[in-house]
Amino acid sequence: MYRILKKRVLNPSVILLAIEAPLIASKAQPGQFIILRINETGERIPLTIADYDRELGTVTIIFQVVGATTKLLAQMREGDMLADFVGPLGTASDLDGIKKAAVIGGGVGCAIAYPQAKELFRRGTSVDVITGFRNKDLIILNEEFKKVSTRYFCTTDDGSNGKKGFVSDVLKALIDEGTQYDAVIAIGPLIMMKVVSEVTRPYHIKTIISMNPIMIDGTGMCGGCRVTVGGETKFACVDGPDFDGHLVDFDEAIRRSKMYAGQERERSNHMDCRLMKGVQ
Amino acid sequence: MSVSAKKIQMPVQDAKVRRNNFNEVTLGYTAEMAVEEAQRCLNCKNSPCVKGCPVNVQIPDFIRYIKNSEFEKAYQTIHETNSLPAVCGRVCPQETQCEGNCVCGIKGEPVAIGRLERFVADYHMQHAVEEKEPAKITGTKVAVVGAGPSGLTCAGELAKKGYAVTIFEALHRPGGVLIYGIPEFRLPKKKVADEIDNLIKMGVQIRTNVVIGKTITVDELFEQGFRAVFVGSGAGYPSFMNIEGENLNGVYSANEYLTRINLMKAYKPDHETPILKGKKVAVIGGGNVAMDAARSALRIGAETVYIIYRRSLKEMPARMEEIEHAKEEGVQFRLLTNPIRFIGDKDGWLTGAECIKMELGEPDESGRSRPVPQKGSEFVLEIDTAIIAVGTSPNPLVHKTTQGIKVNKRGCILVSEESGATSREGIYAGGDAVTGAATVILAMGAGKKAALAMDRYLNEKAAK
Numbered sequence: 001m002y003r004i005l006k007k008r009v010l011n012p013s014v015i016l017l018a019i020e021a022p023l024i025a026s027k028a029q030p031g032q033f034i035i036l037r038i039n040e041t042g043e044r045i046p047l048t049i050a051d052y053d054r055e056l057g058t059v060t061i062i063f064q065v066v067g068a069t070t071k072l073l074a075q076m077r078e079g080d081m082l083a084d085f086v087g088p089l090g091t092a093s094d095l096d097g098i099k100k101a102a103v104i105g106g107g108v109g110c111a112i113a114y115p116q117a118k119e120l121f122r123r124g125t126s127v128d129v130i131t132g133f134r135n136k137d138l139i140i141l142n143e144e145f146k147k148v149s150t151r152y153f154c155t156t157d158d159g160s161n162g163k164k165g166f167v168s169d170v171l172k173a174l175i176d177e178g179t180q181y182d183a184v185i186a187i188g189p190l191i192m193m194k195v196v197s198e199v200t201r202p203y204h205i206k207t208i209i210s211m212n213p214i215m216i217d218g219t220g221m222c223g224g225c226r227v228t229v230g231g232e233t234k235f236a237c238v239d240g241p242d243f244d245g246h247l248v249d250f251d252e253a254i255r256r257s258k259m260y261a262g263q264e265r266e267r268s269n270h271m272d273c274r275l276m277k278g279v280q
Numbered sequence: 281m282s283v284s285a286k287k288i289q290m291p292v293q294d295a296k297v298r299r300n301n302f303n304e305v306t307l308g309y310t311a312e313m314a315v316e317e318a319q320r321c322l323n324c325k326n327s328p329c330v331k332g333c334p335v336n337v338q339i340p341d342f343i344r345y346i347k348n349s350e351f352e353k354a355y356q357t358i359h360e361t362n363s364l365p366a367v368c369g370r371v372c373p374q375e376t377q378c379e380g381n382c383v384c385g386i387k388g389e390p391v392a393i394g395r396l397e398r399f400v401a402d403y404h405m406q407h408a409v410e411e412k413e414p415a416k417i418t419g420t421k422v423a424v425v426g427a428g429p430s431g432l433t434c435a436g437e438l439a440k441k442g443y444a445v446t447i448f449e450a451l452h453r454p455g456g457v458l459i460y461g462i463p464e465f466r467l468p469k470k471k472v473a474d475e476i477d478n479l480i481k482m483g484v485q486i487r488t489n490v491v492i493g494k495t496i497t498v499d500e501l502f503e504q505g506f507r508a509v510f511v512g513s514g515a516g517y518p519s520f521m522n523i524e525g526e527n528l529n530g531v532y533s534a535n536e537y538l539t540r541i542n543l544m545k546a547y548k549p550d551h552e553t554p555i556l557k558g559k560k561v562a563v564i565g566g567g568n569v570a571m572d573a574a575r576s577a578l579r580i581g582a583e584t585v586y587i588i589y590r591r592s593l594k595e596m597p598a599r600m601e602e603i604e605h606a607k608e609e610g611v612q613f614r615l616l617t618n619p620i621r622f623i624g625d626k627d628g629w630l631t632g633a634e635c636i637k638m639e640l641g642e643p644d645e646s647g648r649s650r651p652v653p654q655k656g657s658e659f660v661l662e663i664d665t666a667i668i669a670v671g672t673s674p675n676p677l678v679h680k681t682t683q684g685i686k687v688n689k690r691g692c693i694l695v696s697e698e699s700g701a702t703s704r705e706g707i708y709a710g711g712d713a714v715t716g717a718a719t720v721i722l723a724m725g726a727g728k729k730a731a732l733a734m735d736r737y738l739n740e741k742a743a744k
Contacts, residue, residue, distance in 0.1 A: 007625070041548075043544060086489040217516075221517070221675065223532075226526075256628070
């Protein structure tokens with residue numbers, strides 16, 4: 001069992017949990033993920049590691065409430081136990097040799113972009129952070145990003161905070177201004193990562209994206225997380241989750257992400273009923 | 281007394297009923313049936329059956345005890361050489377091993393050794409009250425990577441010798457393929473759990489949720505004081521066909537499909553893991569895994585299930601019993617047929633498989649006739665789910681993160697045939713990680729052999 005040591009509600013639908021998992025904390029690297037299962041009847045879900053503290057032995061995850069499992073996870077409190085928590089899985093991000101980077105986070109993807117920015121900044125890299133949210137109420141990790149960036153741009157789709165528009169617009173403007181990036185790291189919704197990859201493609205800027213597909217084991221066993229990269233099938237769990245954004249077949253990935261959308265809605269509604277019962 | 285040329289029949293669930301449930305298909309012998317079947321054993325002097333068993337179960341001995349209704353003694357006889365009798369009695373391919381060598385099989389049917397083993401193991405689990413004292417733990421720490429058949433057997437043998445054994449398992453439940461791969465209707469998970477409980481009672485520690493190579497490396501195990509390591513990480517890496525449309529929604533690897541059902545219990549309403557409940561399902565492949573996937577698909581509500589296999593029935597690697605069971609349950613066999621591409625709709629959902637008819641040509645390296653596509657025979661099979669069961673290869677996680685373990689070009693760990701020793705001192709390996717996908721019992725045999733070699737190695741080292 002794995003104890004929840006800390007819980008923070010970052011915005012109405014995004015929650016941070018710090019989990020006691022010293023073995024994983026001692027090994028975790030930016031870009032890697034864990035798989036958790038809440039209880040005996042639960043499903044295994046992958047979540048990218050948002051932060052880790054080797055001394056405290058904790059691993060931080062940040063997730064958005066999107067379906068039944070995340071809904072239940074959001075109900076858990078400090079001191080509660082998770083049945084299973086395994087990792088660190090996947091290949092760590094390759095950040096070597098990057099002198100100037102743009103780190104881009106979209107929505108809850110910022111949780112995953114954060115450790116990348118933090119690590120790059122620690123290495124002395126010049127880091128421009130660009131984050132994007134639908135509106136100002138959804139902004140997360142604002143203060144944290146300020147501490148690990150050379151320049152920080154926070155956009156909202158509706159202009160309720162910072163610049164109105166999309167992260168890709170800001171990135172394009174920075175590139176057009178003459179900023180020379182060794183690499184762009186983009187993490188967020190598939191469509192955002194696709195658009196960012198299209199922005200950087202004509203400039204031949206190395207673009208690293210992070211996939212978060214449906215998977216079960218996270219060790220290469222199920223093959224459910226397959227993604228087409230440069231015409232070849234890769235397993236995101238072991239070959240990734242980071243891939244070259246210019247080579248990923250995003251359209252296929254978007255289709256595959258909807259595999260259980262119908263069942264997910266049903267289960268999510270059921271979960272609402274169960275949670276309501278729990279409250280009464 | 282005349283002895284029947286045929287095995288005593290084992291009761292089974294009716295095919296029409298069982299295709300709708302996950303309960304065990306075969307129901308096992310009663311004590312009377314077991315005693316009667318045991319009478320058929322000729323107790324041959326040279327015991328050819330034992331030579332056919334990868335773990336050398338003393339078959340005539342345990343059958344003699346059954347004849348006398350001494351079932352617990354029969355169990356103890358089996359358990360001396362086999363740590364997982366309830367499993368082996370159910371999933372071993374006895375027809376090519378012990379029973380394949382049985383003298384009775386020359387003129388009639390061989391003695392039903394598998395069914396007898398199963399009866400004895402189940403009897404023990406129902407009746408045994410007192411467990412044997414656990415062996416004295418000497419304190420020498422030994423690690424086992426992977427809680428599948430080879431790892432569990434290796435751990436059991438080492439525990440018998442008094443080693444402090446810890447098994448590290450990547451999934452949340454021990455059992456390996458017995459838990460995630462083989463379905464409930466063929467091997468009830470309760471039986472697997474009982475066998476594993478026996479190991480825990482013997483002093484074996486099992487740590488789940490630890491991925492060796494990620495959470496801890498093999499080198500760190502040595503640093504933590506483990507004196508020898510057995511790698512039984514299996515062949516869990518699914519192969520695909522590399523044909524068009526394989527990443528459409530609705531195309532599964534057999535590993536994923538079976539794991540969702542067996543490990544995650546996706547078929548139970550109170551479990552959260554989703555699974556696509558296709559109406560027209562095609563399983564590609566002809567092994568036991570393909571049969572398991574096809575029969576599982578029926579049980580979660582498929583109306584039509586095809587097995588698509590590129591050779592003929594004769595070459596099918598699945599056990600005849602599994603093929604028969606699948607046919608009885610209504611699985612349709614499309615033999616000498618191979619898919620050449622999967623077809624999807626505009627939203628990326630599978631709608632069909634274009635297949636081609638095959639002819640058998642000259643034998644290939646495997647000794648089986650090579651299937652040759654017949655030009656112009658292409659046709660489209662309408663399906664909404666496809667399950668690829670064309671094999672698996674060893675998971676590279678352990679050897680990729682451990683210096684000095686040599687593998688062959690297929691990624692199988694190279695070991696000494698006699699001892700299971702790898703190219704690095706103190707590290708042994710066995711099971712599918714060494715052979716590529718094979719059987720439960722061969723993995724168990726390898727685990728046992730390695731345990732004996734590890735014991736010798738550690739003794740020699742201690743003597744120095």
